[in-house]
Amino acid sequence: MIAFKSRLRESIYERLKAVFPVALEDLDMAPTPDPKMGDLALTFPFQLAKTLKKAPRAIAQEAVPLLASVEGVVKADVAGGGFLNLWLDKAAVFAEAIHIAGRTALSPDEEKIVIEHTNINPNKAAHIGHLRNACLGDTLARCLRFKGEKVEVQNYIDDTGVQVVDVVFGFMELDKKTLDDLEKLPGKFDYYCWDLYARVSAYLTEHPQAQVRKTAIMKSIEHGRDPEYALSRYISRRIVRAHLATMKRLGIAYDVLPCESTILHLKFWDKAFALLKERQAISFSAEGENKGCWVMRLEEDEEREKVIVRSDGTVTYVGKDIAYQLWKFGLLGLDFYYEPFADENGRTLWISTPVPSPGGPGFGGASKVYNVIDTRQAYLQKVVVQGLRSLNYSAQAAKSIHFSYEMVALSPKSLSELGYAASDEEKERSFLEVSGRKGLGVKADDLLDRLEDKARAEIEKRNSALPAEEKRRIARDIASGALRYFMLKFARNSVIVFDFEEALSFEGETGPYLQYTAVRLNSIFRKLKERHGVAESDIVPPSDGRALLPPGLSEKETADFWDLVLAAASLEEEVLRSVAALEFSHLAKFAFLLCQKFNGYYHKYPVLAEENKSVRAFRLLTIRTIKEQLHCALGLMGIPPPERM
RNA sequence: GCGCCCGUAGCUCAGUUGGAUAGAGCGUCUGACUACGAAUCAGCAGGUCGGGUGUUCGAGUCACCCCGGGCGCGCCA
Known part of the structure; x- marks a missing residue:
C-alpha cells in the first residue's frame, strides 16, 4: 500500500x-x-x-x-x-494488496550494511540479556534484507578478554584441570563455565593476592604461551560453538566472527593509532591524573577526557573498538584473513584468522553500520563515533548507529524461582540486574528447554497422534516463537523485568498466538484442497471483468473486510517505521493486531462453509492475502510458522 | 555532582517522528466448542496519562521545573 x-x-x-x-x-x-x-x-x-x-x-x-x-x-x-x-477506492487498494502480498516494492538505500550483534563473552552460557540483543539484531537484519539491503551480520568474539582469562584461571587454579581434562568434560561445557566463572569471581574477591597469578596467565595468553594460551583458545572456541547452537534454536545466524585476537595479531590497532595521532584526534597527556596516557577530549564536555592508550602503552577497549569500527567501514586499509568455522544450512560461517588464506571471502567495507549494544554502553559508543569524526570521517560517523536497548532484569519472583539468596539490600529492590559474575541469570537454553517442554505438553493435549519427531519439531518452533515475540514486544527503551510466568505464556499477546493464527489459516487452505480439490495458488482475482468485491456484499462485511485488508496492506510501512525508529515492537504489535483482526473476521464469516460462490471466492482471496502478509511478518521477526500445532 | 532512560487501567505494557473519543494482553466476572482448530472469540468492569508551568488550532507525545525509580560517568571489558 x-x-x-x-x-x-x-x-x-x-x-x-x-x-x-x-x-x-x-x-x-x-x-x-x-x-x-x-x-x-x-x-x-x-x-x-x-x-x-x-x-x-x-x-x-x-x-x-x-x-x-x-x-x-x-x-x-x-x-x-x-x-x-x-x-x-477499496477495490483498487485490495487489488494492489493481492498483487504485492508476501513481497515488497521497497528498495535499498545503502551500498552495504554491517550489523554487529550478539557479542557474548566466550566464557559462559548465553542468558536472557544476550537473547534480547540477538533477537533485536537478527530482526533488524531480516527487515533490512526484506527492504533489499545488502546486509552482513558480524558477531564479535572477545576471545582475549579478562572474562576468558578468569575461566582459564578457574580451570588451572581452582579445578586443577588440563586441556586433556577439558576435552573429556561431560555435560554442557557452557553451563560448567557459567558456574566456574561465578566461583572465580567470588574467589578473586576473597583472595586479592591471587590477582598476581591471574595477571601472569593473562601475559602468557598474550604471548601465546601454553598451556594458558591453548586453554584460552579451546575454551573460547568451544563456548562460541555453544552460543551458536543456542542461537540456532532461534533461527539466528551470522556471516562472520571477527575475533579480538586477530585484531591484535594483525596490528589493526597500530594502524588506527597512527591515524589517530596523525590527525590529532588524540593527544599525549604529559601531566595530571592521566599522565603518560594518550587521551581523547570529549566533544560535549571539554573538561573530560577518555584514555585510549594507557601509560603502560596498552590500548583500552574503546581504542580497539575504534579500530574495529574503522575496519567495518573499510577505512583501515587492512583486512582479516578468514577460515570456515561452521556450516549453517549450507551457508558458511567464517571466522577471522591471522594466517593468510588465499581465496577467502572479504568482509566489512560497509556504508552504514549498526552496533547492537545495550544502553549502558552509550557513552563508549559515543566515544567511538567521535573518534571517526575526529579523523574527518564525518559521513561514516553519521552512519554509525548505536542500536541501544535496555537490559533484561529479574523480578523478585523469578529470583526466588532461581533459588537466589538475595541480600537484605537486594530484597528492597524491585528488580535485579542479571550478573554473569554472580552467576545470576536465566540461561537461554534453560528457558528454551522449559518453553519446549510446555509446548510439547500442549501439543500432546491437542494432537497426540502426530509422529513424535513432528511433535518435537513443532515444540521447538513454538518455543522459538514465544521467546522471539517476547523479546520484541517491549519497546527497546524499557527494562524487561523478566518473569517466568509471563515469558512462558502461550496465550494473548504472544508468539504462539500469532503461530496459532497462521496454523488456522493453513488449515483452511489444507481443507480447501482436501474437500474441494482447490489449490491455494488457484485463488486469484476474477479475470472475467467481474468486480473484486462481490455485488451485494453487506455493509457490515464490507467494513470488516476493509479493516482487515487495510491492516494487512500496511506491512511495508510498518517495516520502514520499525527500521527508522529501531523499534521492532511496532512490527510485533502490527502482526498481533493483524491476527486479532483476522481471528475476529474469521469468527464472523465462514469461508469454506459459505454457500454463495462469489462471496466464498472473495473471502478466500481476502484471507489468502492476509496469510501471505502474516507469514511475511512472522519471517521478519524470525518466528517460525508451524503447519499444525 | 553531571549525563541518559523510565513513570499511562489491579499487574505487564502499546500509543504511528503533535492529530479527532487514550488502547492491548494478563487477572476478575459473564457467555460461545458433536471444531472451516477454544493456544480462539464475544461481552462487563477498570484512567486527574507521576505533579506543575508553558508552546500550539490541537499535548500521553514538545520545552522548562519539581517528585519517584533505573542506568552510566575506570589507565575494566
Whole structure:
C-alpha cells in the first residue's frame, strides 16, 4: 500500500499546488480515528491557517472539490475543525494488496550494511540479556534484507578478554584441570563455565593476592604461551560453538566472527593509532591524573577526557573498538584473513584468522553500520563515533548507529524461582540486574528447554497422534516463537523485568498466538484442497471483468473486510517505521493486531462453509492475502510458522 | 555532582517522528466448542496519562521545573 499512498500523495499535491502553498512533504496522511470518518486524513489546512489567515475548516472546504476526482479516492469531506478526510477506492487498494502480498516494492538505500550483534563473552552460557540483543539484531537484519539491503551480520568474539582469562584461571587454579581434562568434560561445557566463572569471581574477591597469578596467565595468553594460551583458545572456541547452537534454536545466524585476537595479531590497532595521532584526534597527556596516557577530549564536555592508550602503552577497549569500527567501514586499509568455522544450512560461517588464506571471502567495507549494544554502553559508543569524526570521517560517523536497548532484569519472583539468596539490600529492590559474575541469570537454553517442554505438553493435549519427531519439531518452533515475540514486544527503551510466568505464556499477546493464527489459516487452505480439490495458488482475482468485491456484499462485511485488508496492506510501512525508529515492537504489535483482526473476521464469516460462490471466492482471496502478509511478518521477526500445532 | 532512560487501567505494557473519543494482553466476572482448530472469540468492569508551568488550532507525545525509580560517568571489558 506504500506505493498506492505515495501515488495518491503526488496526485493530491498536483491538484493542490496551484491553489495552496503546500509542499509535498507537508501532506501527511494519517489514518482517521474511525473508519466511518473515512480512511485517511489530511491535516494541511491546520498548517496553512496561519499563513493564509483563514480558518482551517474553510481551507478544507475549498480543497474538497479539488480532490473529488483524484484516482484512488472515491469521496472527500471535511471533518472536525479542518481535517480533510478521504475515502479510498477499496477495490483498487485490495487489488494492489493481492498483487504485492508476501513481497515488497521497497528498495535499498545503502551500498552495504554491517550489523554487529550478539557479542557474548566466550566464557559462559548465553542468558536472557544476550537473547534480547540477538533477537533485536537478527530482526533488524531480516527487515533490512526484506527492504533489499545488502546486509552482513558480524558477531564479535572477545576471545582475549579478562572474562576468558578468569575461566582459564578457574580451570588451572581452582579445578586443577588440563586441556586433556577439558576435552573429556561431560555435560554442557557452557553451563560448567557459567558456574566456574561465578566461583572465580567470588574467589578473586576473597583472595586479592591471587590477582598476581591471574595477571601472569593473562601475559602468557598474550604471548601465546601454553598451556594458558591453548586453554584460552579451546575454551573460547568451544563456548562460541555453544552460543551458536543456542542461537540456532532461534533461527539466528551470522556471516562472520571477527575475533579480538586477530585484531591484535594483525596490528589493526597500530594502524588506527597512527591515524589517530596523525590527525590529532588524540593527544599525549604529559601531566595530571592521566599522565603518560594518550587521551581523547570529549566533544560535549571539554573538561573530560577518555584514555585510549594507557601509560603502560596498552590500548583500552574503546581504542580497539575504534579500530574495529574503522575496519567495518573499510577505512583501515587492512583486512582479516578468514577460515570456515561452521556450516549453517549450507551457508558458511567464517571466522577471522591471522594466517593468510588465499581465496577467502572479504568482509566489512560497509556504508552504514549498526552496533547492537545495550544502553549502558552509550557513552563508549559515543566515544567511538567521535573518534571517526575526529579523523574527518564525518559521513561514516553519521552512519554509525548505536542500536541501544535496555537490559533484561529479574523480578523478585523469578529470583526466588532461581533459588537466589538475595541480600537484605537486594530484597528492597524491585528488580535485579542479571550478573554473569554472580552467576545470576536465566540461561537461554534453560528457558528454551522449559518453553519446549510446555509446548510439547500442549501439543500432546491437542494432537497426540502426530509422529513424535513432528511433535518435537513443532515444540521447538513454538518455543522459538514465544521467546522471539517476547523479546520484541517491549519497546527497546524499557527494562524487561523478566518473569517466568509471563515469558512462558502461550496465550494473548504472544508468539504462539500469532503461530496459532497462521496454523488456522493453513488449515483452511489444507481443507480447501482436501474437500474441494482447490489449490491455494488457484485463488486469484476474477479475470472475467467481474468486480473484486462481490455485488451485494453487506455493509457490515464490507467494513470488516476493509479493516482487515487495510491492516494487512500496511506491512511495508510498518517495516520502514520499525527500521527508522529501531523499534521492532511496532512490527510485533502490527502482526498481533493483524491476527486479532483476522481471528475476529474469521469468527464472523465462514469461508469454506459459505454457500454463495462469489462471496466464498472473495473471502478466500481476502484471507489468502492476509496469510501471505502474516507469514511475511512472522519471517521478519524470525518466528517460525508451524503447519499444525 | 553531571549525563541518559523510565513513570499511562489491579499487574505487564502499546500509543504511528503533535492529530479527532487514550488502547492491548494478563487477572476478575459473564457467555460461545458433536471444531472451516477454544493456544480462539464475544461481552462487563477498570484512567486527574507521576505533579506543575508553558508552546500550539490541537499535548500521553514538545520545552522548562519539581517528585519517584533505573542506568552510566575506570589507565575494566
